Amino acid sequence: MTYDWQPLWLTFKLAAVTTFILCLIGIPFAWWLAHTKIRLKPALEALVSMPLVLPPSVLGFYLLLAFSPAHWFGGWLDQVAGLKLAFSFSGLVVASVIFSFPFLVHPVQSGFQSLPPSLSEAAYTLGKSRWQTFIHVLLPNIKPQLLAGIVLAFAHTIGEFGVVLMIGGNMPGQTRVASIAIYDEVEAMNYGAANFYALVLFGVCFAILLAVYLLNKKLLMRVG
Amino acid sequence: MIELDIKKKLSGAQGEFTLDVKLHIEQGEFVTLFGESGAGKTTLLRCLAGLSEPDEGSIRINGAAWFDKQNKLPVQQRRVGYMFQDYALFPNMSVRGNVEFALRKGAARQRASELIELMALGELQHRKPNTLSGGQQQRVALARALAAEPQLLLLDEPFSALDHETRLRLQDEVLRLQRQFGITTIMVSHDVSEVYRLSRRVLIIEEGRIVRQGPPAEVLGAGQAGGKFSFAGEVLAIEAADVVFAVTLLVGNQIVRVIATTEEAQHLKPGDRVMLMSKAFNPVLVAC
Numbered sequence: 001m002t003y004d005w006q007p008l009w010l011t012f013k014l015a016a017v018t019t020f021i022l023c024l025i026g027i028p029f030a031w032w033l034a035h036t037k038i039r040l041k042p043a044l045e046a047l048v049s050m051p052l053v054l055p056p057s058v059l060g061f062y063l064l065l066a067f068s069p070a071h072w073f074g075g076w077l078d079q080v081a082g083l084k085l086a087f088s089f090s091g092l093v094v095a096s097v098i099f100s101f102p103f104l105v106h107p108v109q110s111g112f113q114s115l116p117p118s119l120s121e122a123a124y125t126l127g128k129s130r131w132q133t134f135i136h137v138l139l140p141n142i143k144p145q146l147l148a149g150i151v152l153a154f155a156h157t158i159g160e161f162g163v164v165l166m167i168g169g170n171m172p173g174q175t176r177v178a179s180i181a182i183y184d185e186v187e188a189m190n191y192g193a194a195n196f197y198a199l200v201l202f203g204v205c206f207a208i209l210l211a212v213y214l215l216n217k218k219l220l221m222r223v224g
Numbered sequence: 225m226i227e228l229d230i231k232k233k234l235s236g237a238q239g240e241f242t243l244d245v246k247l248h249i250e251q252g253e254f255v256t257l258f259g260e261s262g263a264g265k266t267t268l269l270r271c272l273a274g275l276s277e278p279d280e281g282s283i284r285i286n287g288a289a290w291f292d293k294q295n296k297l298p299v300q301q302r303r304v305g306y307m308f309q310d311y312a313l314f315p316n317m318s319v320r321g322n323v324e325f326a327l328r329k330g331a332a333r334q335r336a337s338e339l340i341e342l343m344a345l346g347e348l349q350h351r352k353p354n355t356l357s358g359g360q361q362q363r364v365a366l367a368r369a370l371a372a373e374p375q376l377l378l379l380d381e382p383f384s385a386l387d388h389e390t391r392l393r394l395q396d397e398v399l400r401l402q403r404q405f406g407i408t409t410i411m412v413s414h415d416v417s418e419v420y421r422l423s424r425r426v427l428i429i430e431e432g433r434i435v436r437q438g439p440p441a442e443v444l445g446a447g448q449a450g451g452k453f454s455f456a457g458e459v460l461a462i463e464a465a466d467v468v469f470a471v472t473l474l475v476g477n478q479i480v481r482v483i484a485t486t487e488e489a490q491h492l493k494p495g496d497r498v499m500l501m502s503k504a505f506n507p508v509l510v511a512c
Contacts, residue, residue, distance in 0.1 A: 125275070126372045141315055
């Protein structure tokens, strides 16, 4: 039985980087989406939710086309930034960010929407800027939803298979994440190795979700 | 001094109407806006605070333009203490945290402590707002509004969610603080007794327009005030007592017993709404 920790390590690295980037764009975006009055809002919300219903292979297929150096977008990225996204770790990150977007945005958006508008208005009348209000008033009051969003995004990235397979391929140390490794080992009849990866993923995901539910119970108890 | 002349289209229960208000308020005055809900009172407060924008017109405070064609002073720079109907306390901060959050840059922390003392919140200062009663929350909201050293205090139905006793106590408190700090104050209310107790001037707003204004006794009493008392009450019980009847009434929050003749009592049953009137008598006034 031959297995190594690399696919697992790669999986968690991908999930961590993805979640970090998602927080940077997803949380402000969720806030904006919660309050915007533009007409395009339903279309944007639909677009954000697409990864929930679309087969991963559809998104993976289009991303692969777009990332390919033969495509104008992929070519432009390659020329300007020297980025090769197809079959690379950075490509996986970009795809995972898109694919896990709704898992972070949905809970956080509904968290922002559940806060009464008078809360931020009160902060404004006290002379606080939008940024100060966001950091000191809004974010701390949606902690349970933030936690749910972050963890769901992280866990979903760990579990991603289709998109990764389409645009990442199976390059050890680059794009061979645990979910791909399991599939690979099964194909090669190495059930022991597959079992090892699968068991670790199962255990880690269960532990993360359990921690979230325990923590959320505590948070909710403190608030309610 | 506040000079306000604004127009804003609003949609209410009876369709669209225009908030069209001209106002002049002196420094240190306590003014109430009185009227049905949906008449535009809260919108007027929000326009003053900078939370809503009038369609046209101007707002000037002590000569400074807060709103006109060229100027739109953002809410953060208006230095307005706004008390929301739901108090809008920050649930993530303690009582002290709420008050300290409101301090202006460079203000001494001492100010927060003073206000906490002043509002008798010392023992509650480390509690979170949602563990407090309505009256306590309201005191925190008031302390927080004052902590920002506002030049204008706006109160949006500050007492509506409170029980009678608490309401009276806090009304006194607000009046005391308003006099002590000399802050120009505008309060939205649809409670007559509140208007009487607190303000020297009341503006009656109907469908976005000020229809009457002046001292509460003149405007709300409309000349009826004389040597006669009249209260609306509800009959709780009727008991026969010798040749007359004793009727127990609920007037406001007080239960009173009055004597009724057999004739009067015949037409009454528990649950009836009645007017309790009295004239030509000499009531005793006791300071409380």
